[in-house]
Amino acid sequence: xxxxxxxxxxxxxxxxxxxxxxxxxxxxxxxxxxxxxxxxxxxxxxxxxxxxxxxxxxxxxxxxxxxxxxxxxxxxxxxxxxxxxxxxxxxxxxxxxxxxxxxxxxxxxxxxxxxxxxxxxxxxxxxxxxxxxxxxxxxxxxxxxxxxxxxxxxxxxxxxxxxxxxxxxxxxxxxxxxxxxxxxxxxxxxxxxxxxxxxxxxxxxxxxxxxxxxxxxxxxxxxxxxxxxxxxxxxxxxxxxxxx
Ligand code: ATP
Numbered sequence: 110x111x112x113x114x115x116x117x118x119x120x121x122x123x124x125x126x127x128x129x130x131x132x133x134x135x136x137x138x139x140x141x142x143x144x145x146x147x148x149x150x151x152x153x154x155x156x157x158x159x160x161x162x163x164x165x166x167x168x169x170x171x172x173x174x175x176x177x178x179x180x181x182x183x184x185x186x187x188x189x190x191x192x193x194x195x196x197x198x199x200x201x202x203x204x205x206x207x208x209x210x211x212x213x214x215x216x217x218x219x220x221x222x223x224x225x226x227x228x229x230x231x232x233x234x235x236x237x238x239x240x241x242x243x244x245x246x247x248x249x250x251x252x253x254x255x256x257x258x259x260x261x262x263x264x265x266x267x268x269x270x271x272x273x274x275x276x277x278x279x280x281x282x283x284x285x286x287x288x289x290x291x292x293x294x295x296x297x298x299x300x301x302x303x304x305x306x307x308x309x310x311x312x313x314x315x316x317x318x319x320x321x322x323x324x325x326x327x328x329x330x331x332x333x334x335x336x337x338x339x340x341x342x343x344x345x346x347x348x349x350x351x352x353x
Contacts, residue, residue: 199243248279
């Protein structure tokens with residue numbers, strides 16, 4: 110459904126992405142692992158049109174080249190981003206944030222069912238529809254951010270560090286929600302600092318180093334790859350490591 114090839118972007122003289130290639134199929138969770146500054150956020154921002162990719166980059170979504178299209182057009186095609194830091198409107202209520210997510214034309218039909226589905230996914234939002242989002246915990250705000258993205262009726266959901274700053278309990282809730290979203294047929298591209306948790310739910314993984322592809326494969330193989338264990342899992346996985 111999404112096929113990226115030769116994707117490059119430079120901030121001035123600094124090349125943040127160099128000839129990145131990746132693909133995602135419908136209903137897959139694909140995780141991206143890379144050190145700080147590897148280019149992961151830049152990758153999500155170029156796919157969603159927030160940053161213009163360099164000439165020659167190709168981003169095909171459902172067969173059409175979307176490279177360089179403006180963000181609102183890309184949302185209409187069915188790609189939604191949950192940005193790092195969530196990007197929710199703190200002064201607005203949960204209900205208002207969800208309503209804003211349903212602004213794209215593709216989201217108008219079925220808005221009420223989608224809202225009900227978001228509340229089923231995150232029951233604690235249902236209890237707080239009238240609460241200002243800035244007064245909610247980090248985890249609850251992350252649920253609002255994911256809920257708002259789902260309200261746009263995406264076929265592909267991109268998430269940038271969704272567990273950043275969350276308690277282990279709330280992180281688990283967010284990761285479980287991602288598995289349920291995949292079960293609904295939505296594809297997920299996940300950038301996460303919690304490599305272990307993302308490997309546990311991902312179908313496939315791409316490694317990015319200094320803006321370049323550094324390997325890819327099924328998540329189960331990657332978990333057992335000594336280089337991946339050393340770089341992202343803090344050494345070999347031990348039997349005592351708590352599963353998410
Ligand atoms: P992190 O895990 O730390 O969020 P990342 O993998 O998401 O990192 P990016 O934020 O995509 O990495 O940044 C890739 C590189 O581009 C970094 O070296 C960063 O310093 C640089 N960079 C990012 N945004 C800008 C900008 N607006 N102007 C200049 N350089 C930038």
